[in-house]
Amino acid sequence: MNAQQNRIVLNNARIFTNNTLILGHLIIEGNKIQSIHEGSFSNLGNEQNDQDNSNNIKIKIFDLENALVLPGFIDMHVHFRDFEQSSKETLETGSKGALFGGVTTVITMPNTNPPLSSLKSIESFQKKLNNTPIYCNIGIYSGIKQDFNPSELPVMKKKGIFGVKVYPGDFSDNLPLKWEDGWRSDMYPGEFTQKISQILDNFQQKYDYWRQLFKLCKENNVPILFHPELPRDQKSLKKIYEQGLKIAEIENSPNSHLFAHHVSHPVYTNELGFVEMIIAFLYQFFPEPKDAPHVHFVHVSSAEVIEVIQEMLKKKEYPCSIEVSPHHLLLNYDMKFPSENYAKVLVPLRSPEIQQQLKKEWQSGKADVIGTDHAPHTYKEKSQDFFSIPSGFPSIDFASRILLSQVFQGEISLAQLVEMYSTHPAKLLNLPHKGKIAPDMDADLIVVHQTEPYRLNHTRMKSKQKWTPWESYQVSAEIDYVFLGGKLAFERNSGIFTPFGTFLNRDSEL
Ligand SMILES: [Zn+2]
Incomplete structure (x- = not known):
């Protein structure tokens, strides 16, 4: 043991370990959790608060007065922008918002400008990461843009990428169909998957591109992440959106634009259609599920889509995962927002009924992970027609306060939240030392307590943009401390933030 190391004791805490809460204390040594004990630290006969004489180790004790100690949250889906979009967000500001939100690790998406789709841009982004103070651990995905060269994937993997993200809209030339191509809303789930095999025959060349990509991801052991929407052209989109506005007027919808946005990106034709297309790919390319790459569907917005993935992939043991986002779980297009524009997001906010059904699926444990899709734009950009x-909004600052409030209200269990927003993401991201409280795990920890109900306010946001569709949303949770790699990185009372974040590599812990 290094005699210079500090020891931190989180005393009189309710510690979430082994899937249960124990009342006791946790000892951090260096950057790791050393041990977890029932009972209070001082009651064990060690009254020495600031110095352990035998080892000459400095001990700092935090009396947490029964607050919760949880593993830091891990957000698989954020957009920290930077590069040419640093007016929206930077690595520094985004990670500060994350730390404030109790999120100790994020993986940021590749739709930057320039995009993280070539080795060159990945290298310059990493250089930036190494030269910027960052407040949480950050990893990156690569993406499929014009300059993406599949043969570079093994080197990108060595550079540390956590997966390959696919945006159909960015790459429609290589997608075999659009949703106008033969989808009917009265099809039963799975019908499209059967039909699509015929459609695929007409697209041999494009089909082969996808087959190669899936194979490469499998060979390199990186997941492939899908934004679940079929590509659309702006003209047809606008036409349907305008029809939606007319319906909204007839139906007296409180938010006509949000309603029309939903209508123009419907669950069945758009979201489910895309998911069934990917299922058809998997069936065709990999008759043996064990040969398929891991497929991750981001921000799924409806129970139907979850059920189809359950039935058609999970039950057949295709490796896959489902992400849900706080806004689809808890917001819908009829709610009151400071501005409808703030709540514009893709996939869109759905009806109250669809939202409630999604929430039920979430409560019954059918989603795998929570990702915020923190996607900031400037106030000016969001103030046009x-x-x-652009779609998307910042959410990393408040997401865990919102989700923890769901726990305190009995909507989901603490075990479910920790599983979906820390343990399971760590597993999918290949971070074996994160996502749990146990000896030898990284000491990425958060201290949380239940509060009287209060309303969220944009002035508290630490990420770059100071606007949110969650304005005035009622919560009852606060984050008091965040420890990152064993160091106190955030303390709410003093308002101190210290940038102890590091750049993560998917393979570094193997
Ligand atoms: Zn996103």
Whole structure:
């Protein structure tokens, strides 16, 4: 043991370990959790608060007064932008928002400008990461843009990428179909998967591109992540959106634009259609599920889509995972927002009924992970007319306060939240020392307590943009401390933030 190392004791805490809460204390040594004990630290006969004489180790004790100690949250889906979009967000500001939100690890998406789709841009992004103070651990995905060269994937993997993200809209030339191509909303789930095999025959060349990509991801042991929507052209999109506005007027919808946005990106034709297309790919390319790469569907917005993935992939043992986002679980297009524009997101906010059904699936444990899709834009960008503004909003600062409040209200269990927003993401991301509280795990820890109900306010946000569709949303949770790699990185009372984040590599812990 290094005599210079500090020891931190989190005393009188309710510690979430082994899937249960124990009342006791946790000892951090260096960057690791050393041990977890029932009972109070001082009651064990060690009254020495600031110095362990035998080892000359400095001990700092935090009396947590029964607050919760949880593994730091791990967000698989954020957009920390930077590069040419640093007016929206930077690695520094995004990670500060994450730390404030109790998120100790994030993986940021590749749709930057320039995109993280070539070795060159990945290298310059990593250089940036190494030269910027960052407040949480950050990893990156690569993406499929024009300059993506599949043969570079093994080297990208060595550089540390955590997966390959696919945006159908960015790459429609290589997608075999659009949703106008033969989807009917009265099809039964799975019908499209059967039909699509015929459609695929007409697209041999494009089909082969996807086959190669899936194979490469499998060979390199990286997941492939899908934004679940079929590509659309702006003209047809606008036409349906305008029809949606008319329906909204007839139906007296409180948010006509959000309603029309949903109508123009419907669950069945758009989201489920895309998912069934990917299922058809998997069936065709990999009759043996064990040969298929891991497929991750981001921000799934409806129970139907979850059920189809359950039935058609999970039950057949295709390696896959389902991500849900707090806004699809808890917000819908009829709610009151400071501005409808703030709540424009893809996939869109759904109806109250679809939202409730999704929440039920989530409560019954059918989603695998929670990802916020923290996707900031400037206030100015979000202030133009609804149809032309970009989709997405910042959410990392408040997401865990919102989700923990769901726990305190009995909507989900603490075990479920920790599993979906820490343990399971760590597993999918190949981070074996994160996502759990146990001896020898990384000491990425958060201290949380239940509060009287209060309303969220944008002035508290630490990420770059100071606007949110969650304005005034009622929560009852606070994050008091965040420890990153054994060091106190955030303390709410003093308002101290210290940038102890590091750049993560998917293979570094193997
Ligand atoms: Zn996203």
